Amino acid sequence: MKCAEFDEDLTKANELGFTCVKMMQSLLECMMRQADKVEMFKKFQRPADSLHAKYSVSTKNSVRLQVVRNIDEVAFIQNLVYYIETGYRTPDFGIWERGDKTNQGIRELNASSIGMVKAALQALNDVGDLFGDGSRRSAIHVLPDEIEQCSAVLSSMLPRESFSKETDAALMTIISYPGFAVEDQELVDRTRDTITSMLLGKYGCRRFLRDGYKTALEDPYRLYYNKSELQQFENIECEWPLFLCFLMLDAMYNKNDEAVEDYWQQLESIVVLSEKGFRLIPELYKVEREHVAGEKSERGSQPRVPSGATPHLWAQSLYVICCLLYEGFLTPAELDPLSRRLSSHEKRPPCEVQVTILAATREVQRELRLNGIEVQLIDEVDPVFTILPASSLAEIHSRIGQSKKLNLSGRPLDRDVGLLSTSRLYQIGQKFVIFTPQFMDSRRSHLMYDIRILMDEWSSELQYIYASWNSVSISGRPLVVLVVSGDMLTTVDDLVEMLLETTVLEEQASIVHCLWMKHGPEYNTSLNGQYVTVKMLMEEVYTKSCEGRMWALVRLTAGLLDKRLEELGKAVTHLLVRQKQITVGMPSKKEEAITSPKTNEELKEIMHRAYSDDPNAFMLSQEIIVALGSLVRTEPKLFVEMFRLRIGLIIQVLASELARIKKLSAVDAAENLMTISPFELKSMLFSLLSGRLLEEFVDDGEAAKETRTGIGSFRRHIEERKSVRKSTRSVSGDVPPPIPECTANEEEDELSEDDFQFGIWLRHRRIDGALNRVPNNFYASLWDTVNRLPHGVRINDTILHWGLTQEMTRREMKFALEVEQALNRIAEPEYREMVVEALWLLGRLDKLVQSEEPNIPRDRPLDVDALLRAANALFVQHNREMGTIVLECCASGKQCDGARGLCRHLYDSAPAGEYGTSHYIIKAMINLFT
Structure with missing residues (x-):
């Protein structure tokens, strides 16, 4: 009898297995009929070219066990890899197919989608060959850098789902079964805790906050919502039993028996019995209209009723799996044949990055030998090894996945080949092939002609390999081959010779530039009786400028020649996928935002x-x-609480810092900025982002001692900088803490340099304003302020309406971006920072204004600009009474050059203390609200 039962179970298992394979095979056939869409989406990532999510089942009669049966199907799956590998930077409509929370057809980056892309790429990478016979022709190739990109983006987004969703229950599918896409156990726990604390209810989880789908108040006859109506769905969002199944599966994989039992009992309490006695899981539970008011006042206090499809096939299938696991008919391992669940628990030893240095020419080899470095020539490498540039690997991938029958090409050539991919050893035929890193290709941009930026890139990229190699589960140890060419070994004598030649080159450049402006780039100069256009001459000047490291000429000629840095698209993507938007151009003129990934x-x-x-x-x-x-890849902490980077203002601040350091005029400082090397530019940016003031540029003798963290030593008064951070970012106190008193020695030190007496706080505010820095929890605090004011807040003639709080939740990224958009209309960075200080203090209104009923304006928005003007008037009056330096300008009625009519000495005051800006802003608030 036992044997018979076993045979019957085996028969059922085989039947279920065949059914599963048929379904997968049918899905593959459906997708292959849209091969033309795959080809177009690889190139342009347009929504219209994406694959459909639903297919007809009437024409599918799939048979046979093997899902992938021929080379054309292998090619199609390989192209699906190319199709999804850019998912980390491709906005979509998300798992709920609604896009942005406002349900207005707006695509956005979703963490759940990115997590599934990562899981799919990792799974395909682990499968090996699809035929299962060891054939290389059926192997699927996944670039590990694309997996690492997804991982980096997930780490920066979780537990947030997207710009418009603080979190989403769909994230359970990527932190646990079936995706297992997050290796960081702490991040997994934090995401799970966020979901359960914000979304879990008696009947399941809300999908996300203010989800109006199938609630009693949703208008079923309208496709889109009005933005202002989202608030009415708060606390009455439908609860989905589906997520109780996901939570139970997660508890089973974590061997949390207590949680398993709790979720099982919760599931059993909400199942619906059919007429035939089947236990069914409904799509969702909703609050009926007569109970809406009670549920809004106290969430979870009212009964809910099943709604939507019953059974809901997705939830029902997961419920069946939960039953099989709970009753012991299945084990969790059987649902995870690739053991992806172990990724967050598997501890691999740190990888060792192997670096091989080769010489490009015999002269380079000789020069390195004289300096005690023994290296081989490329030609001396064992013939079994071949050294090729990264562009060759890109060309190889462009041929992998080609299919004439399906009209499919391979991987697009304009996509980057990452460092992890070029750090692997490949076998092609009978040879082993090693590829040099892509960043070393000087043909891609002029940046690699700056040896120090090249060395800085080497350091950063080696650290990237060390940190990322194990996370993408690549076998073996990374091997990086660096080829040293002659122009990397510039000596002091060579530099002197270049300096002697720059006069001629500058004269040539000046003449060519004049011809360009007068006659245009296509003008034929007939030089030496040959056809030589001005553009051809400019190209030659550009090349010589690169070789001579004459950065002002390099930038001028590159700009005239319309050159684009090859790294630009990748850099923009790195910033955007980490939720950092960019604006280019100068404020109030031609400033333009980059808010989503763009083509080159x-x-x-x-x-x-x-x-x-x-x-x-x-x-x-x-x-x-x-x-x-x-x-942003190597130092992500520098960008905390910065959502938009304004390149125009950053250029202004860099120029003003050079003017201060070198005591130059504004025009001379702008010209000097163009002469610094890319490495010095990056070092200045690092220092500014670190909150440090720049020291004088180091001279040639000190240049060798420079490190990647900056150019030279930093200001002695770093404690003053720390006091800025404490005063403008403090979240525990109501008023920023006062500045510590200086000792006598410190005062004498300050008096020795006039530069530190005046202008330091003005510089701080200009830098922070240009970098769009705000205190921690600034946006949540401002949300509370706007929510409290019936007509919202007016900033620089832009109103943050009360309705925004009805449309967006407190920590929603979209609200932060609305605030940034208003602040970015302020052209003066120091005034922007003063507005931020005022808004931050408004969030502490109850603690600062001792009144039971503050006089909040009911008929107009609260004008922040008027509040700052009042604070400025108090500042001027106070300083007039004390007879301070303000008497030289505003206190005596003379015109002051401070931005927006505020006294420049107010900008140059510390935030805290008896004479700090906070003191006067708080007094103005008290006058306004009492």
């Missing part, structure tokens, strides 16, 4: 519109974006 051509057009008449800024902005893209 789209980026070029944006840069042209922003800098149509300034080739220098055209190139400098690209270099700054590339440097920021590099820093």
Whole structure:
């Protein structure tokens, strides 16, 4: 009898297995009929070219066990890899197919989608060959860098789902079964805790906050919501039993028996019995209209009724799995044949990055030998090994996945080949092939002609390999081959010779530039009786400038020649996927925002519109974006609470810092900024982002001692900088703490340099304003303020309406971006920072204004600009009475050069203390609200 039962169970298992394979095979056939869409989406990532999510089942009669049966199907799956590998930077409509929470057809980056892309790429990478016979022809190739990109983006987003959703129950599918896409156990726990604390109810989980789907108040006859109506769905969102199944499965995988039992009992209490006695799981539970008011006042206090499809096939299938696991018919391991569940528990030893240095020429080899470094020539490497550039690997991948029958090409050539991919050893035929890193290709941009930026990139990229190798589960140890060429070994004598030649080159450049402006780039100069256009001469000047490291000429000629840094698109993506938007151009003129990933051509057009008449800024902005893209990968903590990077203001601040350091005029400082090397530019950016003031540029003798963290030593008065951070970012106190008193020695030290007596706080505010820095929890605090004011807050003629709090939740990224948009209309960075200080103090209104009923304006928005003008008047009056330096300007009625009519000495005051800006803003608030 037992044997018979076993055979019957085995028969059922086989039947279920065949059914599963048929379904997968049918899905593959459905997708293959849209091969043309896959080909187009690889190139352009347009929504119209994406694959459909639903297919007809009437025409599918799939048979046979093997899902993938021929080479064309292998090619199609390989192209699906190319199709999804850019998912980390491709906005979509999300798992609920509604896009942005407002349900208005707006796509956005969703963490749940990115997590599934990562899980799919990892799974395909682990499968090996699809035929199962060891054939290389059926192997699927996944670039590990794309997996690492997804991982980096997930780490920066979780537990947030997207710009419009603070979190989403769909994240359970990627932190646990079936995706298991997050290796960081602490991040997994934090995401799970966020979901259960914010979304879990008696009947399941809300999908996300203010989800109006199928609630009693949703209008079923309208496709889209009005933004202001989202608040009415608060606390009455439908609860989905589906997520009780996910939570129970998660508890089973974590061997949390107590949680398993709790979720099982909760599931059993909400199942619906059919007429035949089947236990069914409904799609969702909703609050009926007559109970809406009670549920809004106290969430969870009212009964809910099943609604939607019953059974809900997704939830029902998961419930069946839960039953099989709970009753012991299945084990969790059987649902995870690739053991992906172990990724967060598996501890691999740190990888050892192997670095091999080769010489490009015999002269280079000889020069290195004289300095005690023994290296081989490329030609001396064992014939079994071949050294090729990264572009060759890109060409190889462009042929993998080609299918004439399906009209499919391979991987697009314009996609980058990452460092993890070039750090692997490949076998092609009978040879082992090693590829050099892509960042070493000087043909991609002029940045690699700066040896120090090249060395800095080496350091950063080696650290990237060390940190990322194990996380993408690559076998073996990474091998990085660096080829040293002659132009990397510039000696002091060579530099002297270059300096002697720069006069001629500058004269040549000046003449060519004059011809360009007068006759245009296509003008034929007939030089030496040959056809030589001005553009050809400019190309030659550009090449010589790169070789001579004459950065002002490099940027000018590159801008005129319309060159785009190859790293630009990748850098923009690095910033955007980490929720950092970018604006290019100068404030109040041609400033344009980059809020979503763009193609190379789209980026070029944006840069042209922003800098149509300034080739220098055209190139400098690209270099700054590339440097920021590099820093956001290696130093993400520098960008906390910064949602939008304004490149135009950053250029202004860099120029003003140079003017201060070198005591230059504004015009001379702008010109001097163009002469610094890309490495010095990146070092200045690092120092500014770190909250440090720059020291004088180091001389040639100290240049060798520079490290990647900056250019030279930093200001002795770093404690003053720390006091800024404490005063403007403090969240525990009502008023920023006072500045510590200086000792006698410190005072004498300060008096020795006039530079530290005046202008230091003004500089702080200009820098923080240009970098869009705000205190921790600033946006949540401002949300509370706007929610409290019936007509909202007016900032620089832009009103943050009360309705925004009805549309968006307290920590929603979209609200932060609305605030940033209002603040970014302020052209003066120091005034922007003063507005931030005022808004921050408004969030402490109850503690600062001792009144039971503050006199909140009921008929108009609260005008922050008027509040600051009142604070400025109090400041001027107080200083007039004390007879301070303000008597030289505003206190005596003379015109002051402070931004927006505020006294420049107010900008130059510390935030805290008896004479600090907070003191006067608080007094103005008291006068306004009492």
